[in-house]
Amino acid sequence: MAQAVLTAEKLNKYFYDPAMIHVLHDVSLSVCEGEFVCIMGKSGCGKSTLLYLLSTLDTAYEGALYINGIRVTGLDENDLAHFRNKHIGFVFQFHFLLPEFTALENVMLPALKLGKLNPKEAEEYAIEKLRQMDMHEHARKLSGKLSGGQQQRVAIARALINDPKIIMADEPTGNLDSTNTAIIFNIFDQLVKEGNTIITVTHDHDFAAKSNRILEMADGQIKS
């Protein structure tokens, strides 16, 4: 049986705005190596909140989270930042590329931050990742000058630069046309075939139908 790469136990999340809102209610789930999981559900049901917790970006919750066998709940911010940079790749709908930097520079940054590669190695590896996304010919262009679909592919190359085994994505195709959505799906599909694990929030039923598993959320709980 495939190993669980991520296990969440009874996650509860509260916001104070200023009254308390109980957004996630005892969410437990397990994701195995090589799974392609889509989180779906109506607007406001807690999908992004859950993804932020699972990706360790938000640490203010009750419950426990294990990733790659490590209990990440309770790690201090430094250890967590290092853990994240090494194990998890992030793709967001609004990709958060630095527009005044080139595609190549954006992709290299997380590698330089992790510090395993020197600048020349990081550049070569970033070019390789851009090539996998068919974006190498745009490597020296400012990311702010690329189309939305191209920027999203650069964002995926950036997410993959440290070879994380887990990729988390929040509406990765949310602002893309059907052609670019299909390109992103095929990239994800290939990543899963290579043994990576993908957890993504999406509103796109066609996209989700082609994944391995759909987690349907409602009112801060996983219903199925």
Ligand SMILES: Nc1ncnc2c1ncn2[C@@H]1O[C@H](COP(=O)(O)OP(=O)(O)OP(=O)(O)O)[C@@H](O)[C@H]1O
């Ligand atoms: N920082 C915050 N402060 C207060 N409330 C918040 C905050 N972030 C989210 N919420 C509330 O938590 C609930 C869940 O929000 P969340 O963004 O997780 O929903 P979602 O299912 O991802 O929605 P969408 O599909 O519209 O992106 C909503 O009621 C939202 O208003």
